[in-house]
Amino acid sequence: MLKRKLTKLSAVILSAALVGTLLAGCGSSSSSTTTEQKVSYNLGADPQTIDPGLNNSTEGGIVIENAFEGLVDLDKNEKVIPGVAKSWDVSADKLTYTFHLRKDAKWSDGKPVKAKDFEFAWKRALAPDTASDYAYQLFYLKNGEAYNGGKASKDDVGVKAVDDNTLKVELQSPTPYFLALTAFPTYMPLREDIVSKDNKGWATKKANYVSNGPFYMTDWKQKSTMTFKKNPNYWNKSTVKLDTLTYYMLSQETSATAAFTSGQVDLNEIIPAVQKQSLIKKGTAKVYPYYGTYYFCFNVGDKDSANGAEVTKALKNEKVREALNLAIDRESIVKDVTKGGEKPATSFVPSSITTANDSKKFKNKDYLPKKADVKKAKQLLAEAGYPDGKGFPTLQIMYNEGQNHQDIVQAMQDMYKKNLGINVTLQSVERKVQLDDLTKQQYQFCRTAWIADYNDPMTFLDMFVTGGGNNNPGYSNPQYDALIADAKATADGTKRTKDLHDAEDLLMKDLPIVPVYEYDLVVEQKPEVKGLHVSPLGYLYFNSVYIQK
Numbered sequence: 001m002l003k004r005k006l007t008k009l010s011a012v013i014l015s016a017a018l019v020g021t022l023l024a025g026c027g028s029s030s031s032s033t034t035t036e037q038k039v040s041y042n043l044g045a046d047p048q049t050i051d052p053g054l055n056n057s058t059e060g061g062i063v064i065e066n067a068f069e070g071l072v073d074l075d076k077n078e079k080v081i082p083g084v085a086k087s088w089d090v091s092a093d094k095l096t097y098t099f100h101l102r103k104d105a106k107w108s109d110g111k112p113v114k115a116k117d118f119e120f121a122w123k124r125a126l127a128p129d130t131a132s133d134y135a136y137q138l139f140y141l142k143n144g145e146a147y148n149g150g151k152a153s154k155d156d157v158g159v160k161a162v163d164d165n166t167l168k169v170e171l172q173s174p175t176p177y178f179l180a181l182t183a184f185p186t187y188m189p190l191r192e193d194i195v196s197k198d199n200k201g202w203a204t205k206k207a208n209y210v211s212n213g214p215f216y217m218t219d220w221k222q223k224s225t226m227t228f229k230k231n232p233n234y235w236n237k238s239t240v241k242l243d244t245l246t247y248y249m250l251s252q253e254t255s256a257t258a259a260f261t262s263g264q265v266d267l268n269e270i271i272p273a274v275q276k277q278s279l280i281k282k283g284t285a286k287v288y289p290y291y292g293t294y295y296f297c298f299n300v301g302d303k304d305s306a307n308g309a310e311v312t313k314a315l316k317n318e319k320v321r322e323a324l325n326l327a328i329d330r331e332s333i334v335k336d337v338t339k340g341g342e343k344p345a346t347s348f349v350p351s352s353i354t355t356a357n358d359s360k361k362f363k364n365k366d367y368l369p370k371k372a373d374v375k376k377a378k379q380l381l382a383e384a385g386y387p388d389g390k391g392f393p394t395l396q397i398m399y400n401e402g403q404n405h406q407d408i409v410q411a412m413q414d415m416y417k418k419n420l421g422i423n424v425t426l427q428s429v430e431r432k433v434q435l436d437d438l439t440k441q442q443y444q445f446c447r448t449a450w451i452a453d454y455n456d457p458m459t460f461l462d463m464f465v466t467g468g469g470n471n472n473p474g475y476s477n478p479q480y481d482a483l484i485a486d487a488k489a490t491a492d493g494t495k496r497t498k499d500l501h502d503a504e505d506l507l508m509k510d511l512p513i514v515p516v517y518e519y520d521l522v523v524e525q526k527p528e529v530k531g532l533h534v535s536p537l538g539y540l541y542f543n544s545v546y547i548q549k
Helices: 058-067 115-126 144-148 253-262 273-282 309-315 318-326 330-338 374-383 403-420 431-440 458-464 478-489 493-510
Strands: 038-042 072-074 080-082 085-090 096-101 159-163 166-170 215-221 225-230 244-248 285-288 292-298 395-400 424-429 445-451 513-518 521-525
Touching: 038 253, 058 215, 058 225, 058 244, 080 085, 115 144, 115 159, 115 166, 253 403, 273 285, 273 330, 273 403, 273 521, 309 318, 318 374, 318 403, 318 493, 330 403, 330 513, 374 403, 395 403, 395 431, 403 424, 403 445, 424 431, 431 445, 458 478, 458 493, 478 493
Parallel strands: 038 244, 395 424, 395 445
Antiparallel strands: 072 080, 085 096, 096 166, 159 166, 215 225, 225 244, 285 521, 292 445, 292 513
């Protein structure tokens, strides 16, 4: 999923500091007063959408994951546990899943959650007219891709509500991570009676935002705050301690950290790079594992991007793209710029990722050096027709606003000038603008990032198939497409892993991307905030959070 953070708003917005003593149920039974159970978290960006079927960013995903519940949940060890489905059966060939839904699962307006709500949501995300970036995440369903491509009907898709509490799912091929995938935002249930009234805009109105998870929306001030309350109709409400969950949208690091210091927010990830290590040492910030890669992508697609003939010619040259990769000193960026303990990215799939079929580490080689290889970069650029950068067009890097991003692109700008003799300009835009331009391929060279949707290399590789919803570079290689298709179709774990390694080999040979570093997650966290689940998939879960002072 597209990494969130850092987009709009620079002023510190209001909220009251938390006061009081401990709730009897959360601590000492001798407390005569109670602690107000409310938490505020800086989301860092006003989500482009919080529609489960349309969202493709982590900031929207965090909101969705805390408002909705899928067939399953993931516990703090990222293991599958029952969600709306109390149990399920899997056929011997692992192609058919039958989910048995809880009869006490309800929506925030009190209506029962039914199997048809899942069937509707999944088929809506697949529908060509919906134009969901994550439609491909449902191609695991039988005829899912065919329906999305106009080659099958909606009724042919392998998801069917047998009755109100039974959902039958048929897969195209055995998929070892399918159960975990049903906890993903795109797989959340939706109410047809609500969505059908305004298919594209229903999720922008708080009155329409009926959800089935721990929290429901009570207020949304665009570019400012979202407020959620404990859902009294949630089947597992007895485990939810918070009464109020507030999201802030502070994109500027100094404002976000000031809000944390003053007590306006209890949790914040938007931290100035220069402060990260000191905050970690002081214990006011924690480091969490994170399955993600910070990278840049070249526009190598065939859409009319208004790049100009010279820029298009340069970016479509494989030697140019390799030179631009080798001219970057990744070790210097993580040591001198980001300063958060990140690892230089020498591949696209992070070193922390394992294969779902055998739980073994996937990474088996370094494709890129940690330090810049200036000699080879200059040689490649000369072979491409640009000796010492002569004749190379000025290249524009787009990035979403935020000081940390700005520091990184400025460092890259200097490296390209010093190491290759080429000029780069910088364009800062709001997060929503960046996401829109990435999708439309209206850019030359753009900062982005990818956070795993599940723990398997497929989540980093299948987005680059031709025409993929999140294939922002517009990359296309039939051999690559075939390897991904084979990896999805085979039941042979060894062959699957080899296909995925071969696919990454091709991707890192063609290099439509510039991997920079592997993420870790640094979070400022008030000591009274207990029970937080920070997933390496990029989500913060508040269903078990409570305040203890």
